[in-house]
Amino acid sequence: xxxxxxxxxxxxxxxxxxxxxxxxxxxxxxxxxxxxxxxxxxxxxxxxxxxxxxxxxxxxxxxxxxxxxxxxxxxxxxxxxxxxxxxxxxxxxxxxxxxxxxxxxxxxxxxxxxxxxxxxxxxxxxxxxxxxxxxxxxxxxxxxxxxxxxxxxxxxxxxxxxxxxxxxxxxxxxxxxxxxxxxxxxxxxxxxxxxxxxxxxxxxxxx
Ligand SMILES: N[C@@H](CCC(=O)N[C@@H](CS)C(=O)NCC(=O)O)C(=O)O
Numbered sequence: 001x002x003x004x005x006x007x008x009x010x011x012x013x014x015x016x017x018x019x020x021x022x023x024x025x026x027x028x029x030x031x032x033x034x035x036x037x038x039x040x041x042x043x044x045x046x047x048x049x050x051x052x053x054x055x056x057x058x059x060x061x062x063x064x065x066x067x068x069x070x071x072x073x074x075x076x077x078x079x080x081x082x083x084x085x086x087x088x089x090x091x092x093x094x095x096x097x098x099x100x101x102x103x104x105x106x107x108x109x110x111x112x113x114x115x116x117x118x119x120x121x122x123x124x125x126x127x128x129x130x131x132x133x134x135x136x137x138x139x140x141x142x143x144x145x146x147x148x149x150x151x152x153x154x155x156x157x158x159x160x161x162x163x164x165x166x167x168x169x170x171x172x173x174x175x176x177x178x179x180x181x182x183x184x185x186x187x188x189x190x191x192x193x194x195x196x197x198x199x200x201x202x203x204x205x206x207x
Pocket of ligand 1: 011032
């Protein structure tokens with residue numbers, strides 16, 4: 001059975017859990033990282049030298065990097081579903097939004113999330129929060145424009161492209177409700193995601 005190493009509160013682990021439930025992939029998850037530790041131990045570092053989560057083990061195949069894991073599992077189990085589009089252009093479009101989350105949205109969401117959720121009153125840096133909000137407003141504004149024309153990021157069907165952005169959009173809505181609330185098309189897409197049973201992985205309390 002597929003083994004997933006990683007705490008369920010991690011945004012990167014959420015991507016994998018969400019995809020597995022969408023495709024009905026059975027898995028066994030072990031808590032690693034955060035308060036559970038173990039990611040600094042030699043046997044974990046031998047699988048993932050970054051000491052980060054998630055890592056998967058599938059029939060002896062070890063893989064880290066959450067987007068790579070999502071693509072691997074979708075390619076293996078998602079044939080015939082909209083999640084892993086057959087059309088190369090639709091698939092490339094989905095891929096583009098996954099990369100954009102990692103390179104452009106994610107680093108700004110980290111500024112907001114780390115300061116508002118993880119730091120204390122003494123260590124919180126509100127200048128970083130303001131910068132994160134400014135840049136995320138631009139990013140989610142781009143999505144809001146896109147979603148005026150289509151139901152999902154890569155077109156009319158739900159794809160792997162919706163997963164990383166969907167994980168972070170929940171954080172945006174919860175941490176910056178005023179900015180998110182003004183983005184009606186984004187909120188419509190968020191409601192469509194919330195209607196998917198597998199999205200429950202992303203709706204747990206932030207920590
Ligand atoms: N690019 C990596 C980033 C992984 C990452 O930063 N994971 C964080 C959790 S979201 C982590 O392992 N933090 C240390 C910990 O949880 O102990 C991926 O997408 O898998």
